[in-house]
Amino acid sequence: MGGGRGRGNRSRTQRKHFRDGRENVWKRAKSHSSSDPNNTSTDNPTWQPFATQNQAFDEYYKEQGIVAPEEWDTFVEVLRTPLPAAFRINSSSQFCADIRSQLEDDFMKSLKAEFTDGGEVEAIRPLPWYPDNLAWHSNFSRMQLRKNQTLERFHEFLKLENEIGNITRQEAVSMVPPLFLDVCQNHFVLDMCAAPGSKTFQLLEIIYQSTKAGSLPDGMVIANDLDVQRCNLLIHQTKRMCTANLIVTNNEAQHFPGCRANKNFPKASEIELQPPISQLLFDRVLCDVPCSGDGTLRKAPDLWRKWNSGMGNGLHNLQIQIAMRGLSLLKVGGRMVYSTCSMNPVENEAVVAEILRRCGGSVELVDVSKELPQLVRRPGLRKWKVRDKGIWLFSHKDVSKFRRFGILPSMFPSGRTYVAPTDGDHKHENGANMNSEDELMEDPMTSTEDLNEEVSDLPLERCMRIVPHDQNSGAFFIAVLRKLSPLPVIQEKPSRRGNLLTKKDELQEKLSEQVTECNNGVELNSEDAASENFSEAASEADLIEKETDKATLEPDPCNTDDENDSEEAHLLVDGEIPSGKAVGKRKLQIQGKWKGVDPVIFFKDEAIINSIKAFYGIDESFPFNGHLISRNNDNNHVKRIYYISKSVKDVLELNLLVGQQLKISSVGLKMFERQTSREGTTAPCSFRISSEGLPVILPHITKQILYSSPVDFKHLLQYKAVKFMDFVDTEFGEKASKLMMGCCVIVLRDAKTLSDPIQLDASTIAIGCWKGRASLSVMVAAIDCQELLERLSARMETERCSSLQENNVEADDVQDMNEIEKVEESETAEEATNG
Numbered sequence: 001m002g003g004g005r006g007r008g009n010r011s012r013t014q015r016k017h018f019r020d021g022r023e024n025v026w027k028r029a030k031s032h033s034s035s036d037p038n039n040t041s042t043d044n045p046t047w048q049p050f051a052t053q054n055q056a057f058d059e060y061y062k063e064q065g066i067v068a069p070e071e072w073d074t075f076v077e078v079l080r081t082p083l084p085a086a087f088r089i090n091s092s093s094q095f096c097a098d099i100r101s102q103l104e105d106d107f108m109k110s111l112k113a114e115f116t117d118g119g120e121v122e123a124i125r126p127l128p129w130y131p132d133n134l135a136w137h138s139n140f141s142r143m144q145l146r147k148n149q150t151l152e153r154f155h156e157f158l159k160l161e162n163e164i165g166n167i168t169r170q171e172a173v174s175m176v177p178p179l180f181l182d183v184c185q186n187h188f189v190l191d192m193c194a195a196p197g198s199k200t201f202q203l204l205e206i207i208y209q210s211t212k213a214g215s216l217p218d219g220m221v222i223a224n225d226l227d228v229q230r231c232n233l234l235i236h237q238t239k240r241m242c243t244a245n246l247i248v249t250n251n252e253a254q255h256f257p258g259c260r261a262n263k264n265f266p267k268a269s270e271i272e273l274q275p276p277i278s279q280l281l282f283d284r285v286l287c288d289v290p291c292s293g294d295g296t297l298r299k300a301p302d303l304w305r306k307w308n309s310g311m312g313n314g315l316h317n318l319q320i321q322i323a324m325r326g327l328s329l330l331k332v333g334g335r336m337v338y339s340t341c342s343m344n345p346v347e348n349e350a351v352v353a354e355i356l357r358r359c360g361g362s363v364e365l366v367d368v369s370k371e372l373p374q375l376v377r378r379p380g381l382r383k384w385k386v387r388d389k390g391i392w393l394f395s396h397k398d399v400s401k402f403r404r405f406g407i408l409p410s411m412f413p414s415g416r417t418y419v420a421p422t423d424g425d426h427k428h429e430n431g432a433n434m435n436s437e438d439e440l441m442e443d444p445m446t447s448t449e450d451l452n453e454e455v456s457d458l459p460l461e462r463c464m465r466i467v468p469h470d471q472n473s474g475a476f477f478i479a480v481l482r483k484l485s486p487l488p489v490i491q492e493k494p495s496r497r498g499n500l501l502t503k504k505d506e507l508q509e510k511l512s513e514q515v516t517e518c519n520n521g522v523e524l525n526s527e528d529a530a531s532e533n534f535s536e537a538a539s540e541a542d543l544i545e546k547e548t549d550k551a552t553l554e555p556d557p558c559n560t561d562d563e564n565d566s567e568e569a570h571l572l573v574d575g576e577i578p579s580g581k582a583v584g585k586r587k588l589q590i591q592g593k594w595k596g597v598d599p600v601i602f603f604k605d606e607a608i609i610n611s612i613k614a615f616y617g618i619d620e621s622f623p624f625n626g627h628l629i630s631r632n633n634d635n636n637h638v639k640r641i642y643y644i645s646k647s648v649k650d651v652l653e654l655n656l657l658v659g660q661q662l663k664i665s666s667v668g669l670k671m672f673e674r675q676t677s678r679e680g681t682t683a684p685c686s687f688r689i690s691s692e693g694l695p696v697i698l699p700h701i702t703k704q705i706l707y708s709s710p711v712d713f714k715h716l717l718q719y720k721a722v723k724f725m726d727f728v729d730t731e732f733g734e735k736a737s738k739l740m741m742g743c744c745v746i747v748l749r750d751a752k753t754l755s756d757p758i759q760l761d762a763s764t765i766a767i768g769c770w771k772g773r774a775s776l777s778v779m780v781a782a783i784d785c786q787e788l789l790e791r792l793s794a795r796m797e798t799e800r801c802s803s804l805q806e807n808n809v810e811a812d813d814v815q816d817m818n819e820i821e822k823v824e825e826s827e828t829a830e831e832a833t834n835g
């Protein structure tokens with residue numbers, strides 16, 4: 001019952017947006033044609049098949065040697081075929097086990113029986129490297145799914161369970177990075193570039209694993225993404241998880257706030273706000289950065305046309321900045337996974353190498369070759385080249401003066417910097433001028449060996465590259481990093497924005513700024529749009545922060561005015577709107593920070609809270625104080641009250657204390673919603689329990705709760721409203737009529753449970769209802785009712801079969817016993833006679 005019940009809010013618009021956002025482009029190409037997609041000329045002259053070829057792509061990757069020459073044909077052939085579907089069962093869904101058995105015992109067998117003779121189509125199978133048979137691969141196209149009756153049933157199953165939130169469709173390789181993060185229940189996890197949220201969902205599932213009914217894990221996830229629209233997809237996606245342990249933020253990852261409270265904060269005690277954490281640091285960081293995405297060519301074949309080597313070059317610096325910020329927010333001893341869905345070494349090994357160089361021994365690249373042994377992957381490269389404007393470059397030394405702003409030293413295996421000579425440097429000792437643009441000065445810190453074919457001396461083979469033809473998947477790159485000690489303090493020279501930069505950083509920054517002006521032909525879509533902000537991004541993300549205090553680690557650049565922050569925190573904690581001179585400066589900041597998002601206000605209206613507690617008889621063991629928030633400044637008009645876990649509460653309090661640095665777009669589990677009766681009467685409590693919040697609060701409710709027999713429970717789901725006198729169990733009908741007007745909870749009591757109250761656990765099924773004058777009405781979305789009905793029928797059928805079997809076994813046992821007794825009797829009789 002812990003986390004996801006898989007029953008979230010699903011508005012039509014969100015659903016549409018969600019579908020559009022995840023559209024498979026193969027499908028779009030076909031649907032654009034009016035008839036047969038192969039008939040390209042007559043019916044629809046504008047229709048063009050995707051050109052699944054790109055000469056620049058071939059040349060680039062052949063040269064980089066990401067696969068052996070003899071594998072090339074297979075590699076590209078597989079890249080040109082559509083990607084098989086994959087999906088994951090939500091492990092925190094209460095129907096997880098039912099769904100897995102349905103796949104294993106029903107669909108896997110029936111689909112196999114149907115398709116083995118033709119031999120063309122591979123039946124569905126669990127992904128061998130994913131734990132507990134929770135992730136599945138299916139090779140059926142949408143067309144195939146519709147053509148055949150068995151497949152159609154499977155298709156409907158996928159659609160419904162995905163909608164409900166019991167399964168998530170996700171590319172197989174995209175499921176890999178969270179598995180290498182080694183997340184525990186009590187971890188604080190930052191997902192830096194999280195939208196549309198499939199990996200966030202996985203992270204939450206791991207955090208919720210083995211959480212007891214009615215309690216919440218100690219850990220939490222902050223899912224961040226720069227793109228607001230994509231953030232909305234993420235919010236929709238993770239709503240299906242029904243979690244109180246998630247904050248969705250909308251910050252630039254490379255500037256993600258560290259929320260560091262000043263230890264000498266003079267007013268901290270006065271404002272009764274003493275968050276147990278003084279800085280936002282994470283046990284785990286997922287750094288799934290924006291990338292050129294050529295690992296998704298099978299899913300997005302339009303990329304074949306767009307692909308060029310500049311796409312990777314243009315993102316390289318942003319990727320470094322995001323990864324560096326991730327490492328600075330990571331606790332010592334913590335793990336960070338860097339990943340991309342690109343095959344390009346400039347976005348992958350080059351980024352990893354550069355962050356290792358910058359961190360100078362405080363971060364190690366972890367050898368994970370023994371983890372997930374069944375996942376086929378290849379070691380990272382130690383040598384590669386850079387391509388720019390059709391020219392191969394072996395070292396930064398080869399970069400022409402005019403391209404040095406875009407082609408950075410960190411793109412090359414050695415990472416060596418060559419600085420252009422200044423005017424004074426142009427003179428030889430004898431006074432002659434040097435005029436060649438290629439005569440560069442090598443960074444004095446680097447050696448002068450032959451640089452033609454650079455090879456990295458870092459253990460980059462510990463990185464992993466998944467290529468499509470190894471296991472019929474997309475491509476992915478993953479590197480696992482561990483922070484061994486605080487990041488080093490390098491040469492302290494404040495930048496324009498007050499951060500500490502090394503000499504090398506300064507050069508990088510300058511170069512990055514120029515990259516903005518020339519994006520190397522990258523077609524900037526929304527995902528890449530962030531790279532437009534290179535110049536903004538450089539200083540803060542590149543910073544290797546100075547440690548002023550070992551305990552507090554890296555300082556936060558955004559935290560500049562602590563006193564004002566404290567006043568603001570005080571006012572907001574009390575739910576007041578800041579006004580007047582005292583918070584003049586902060587008011588402005590808030591307007592900026594809250595722009596585009598609703599404020600996050602701790603809900604402290606005692607009258608409402610007490611009425612809710614009294615109405616539902618919520619026991620004192622349930623942590624209420626400080627765990628409720630609203631998104632509305634005006635307490636009188638609060639429509640929804642959200643519940644937050646202790647971990648989220650700690651972070652929100654810290655965020656208040658430091659002046660709302662996090663731009664929060666979603667937080668908390670919708671627990672209570674204002675509602676008035678359809679019959680026009682006012683209920684004693686104007687807040688009903690929402691479906692999402694029910695699993696968490698259920699074990700703590702002592703009033704307005706009834707236990708129903710399976711048959712009456714089914715009737716409620718079937719008919720949505722049942723009159724008290726129509727319940728099969730008349731006693732239940734009577735009890736229902738005596739409930740107070742308003743929201744109530746009906747718990748399914750299975751045939752084996754005879755007494756009330758039953759022991760509530762993760763498998764308990766309960767629904768919110770409305771007690772009216774003459775009937776009970778269900779307050780559950782139609783689709784959830786349908787799902788529940790199907791699951792109940794399936795469970796009842798299984799129970800019926802097993803009890804039949806048990807009866808048969810018992811009958812057999814009795815018969816056996818009788819036989820044995822008979823034999824024993826006759827033996828005794830025989831012995832007696834013989835004796």
Ligand SMILES: C[S@@+](CC[C@H](N)C(=O)[O-])C[C@H]1O[C@@H](n2cnc3c(N)ncnc32)[C@H](O)[C@@H]1O
Pocket residue numbers: 174192193194195196197198199200224225226227230251252253254288289290291341526527528529530531
């Ligand atoms: C590869 S996608 C992430 C996929 C996601 N991790 C998942 O599993 O669903 C990269 C994301 O980075 C976001 N992004 C781009 N630039 C960013 C930035 N500067 N800061 C934060 N997010 C950024 C994009 O909006 C995009 O959603």
